[in-house]
Amino acid sequence: MTIESDQSYARIEKEIDCLKDQLSGRTYDMYELDLLRSAAAKAAGFWPECSVCQNSLEAISGLLKDAAEPSRMRGAVLKNYSKTFRKVVKHLQENHGIVRRSILMRSLFGGMLLGALPGLAASVAGIIMQDNAIVAIGFGTLFLGIVLGIWLGLRAGRRRSAEAEAEGRFL
Numbered sequence: 001m002t003i004e005s006d007q008s009y010a011r012i013e014k015e016i017d018c019l020k021d022q023l024s025g026r027t028y029d030m031y032e033l034d035l036l037r038s039a040a041a042k043a044a045g046f047w048p049e050c051s052v053c054q055n056s057l058e059a060i061s062g063l064l065k066d067a068a069e070p071s072r073m074r075g076a077v078l079k080n081y082s083k084t085f086r087k088v089v090k091h092l093q094e095n096h097g098i099v100r101r102s103i104l105m106r107s108l109f110g111g112m113l114l115g116a117l118p119g120l121a122a123s124v125a126g127i128i129m130q131d132n133a134i135v136a137i138g139f140g141t142l143f144l145g146i147v148l149g150i151w152l153g154l155r156a157g158r159r160r161s162a163e164a165e166a167e168g169r170f171l
């Protein structure tokens with residue numbers, strides 16, 4: 001971090017602390033302010049080498065101003081809030097290898113879907129060709145594929161989680 005990014009992050013952190021006192025717990029969670037704090041910390045870390053992250057810190061300051069006035073957080077303001085928030089997080093994920101905590105579940109489901117594909121394709125082909133044997137093979141493969149996919153997905157997810165943890169890449 002540079003002095004400039006340090007100051008900028010310190011200011012954001014202070015503002016979020018104020019919001020935590022100011023807003024109800026439900027509103028604080030709804031605005032995902034803990035996640036925003038974490039995103040600000042990461043953006044501050046990439047500040048020297050990345051102009052997008054410099055802009056992200058500015059954008060986050062703007063979001064905090066909106067969050068401070070819940071009565072304004074509707075319609076276009078709310079829409080802009082979630083859009084800007086998503087953009088900041090997406091940049092960290094795509095350009096700096098930052099990952100979300102949900103990575104394990106996402107790997108599991110990804111594996112499950114991939115595993116289901118061959119069996120699904122065979123089942124559909126069997127149904128189209130009206131061939132019961134192929135349908136039976138398809139369903140058998142579907143079950144095996146799902147089990148195998150979950151297992152592989154979990155394994156890959158655990159490995160990616162552990163790597164992200166060790167490298168401090170979790171948001």
Ligand SMILES: [Zn+2]
Nearest residue numbers: 046050052053
């Ligand atoms: Zn960046």
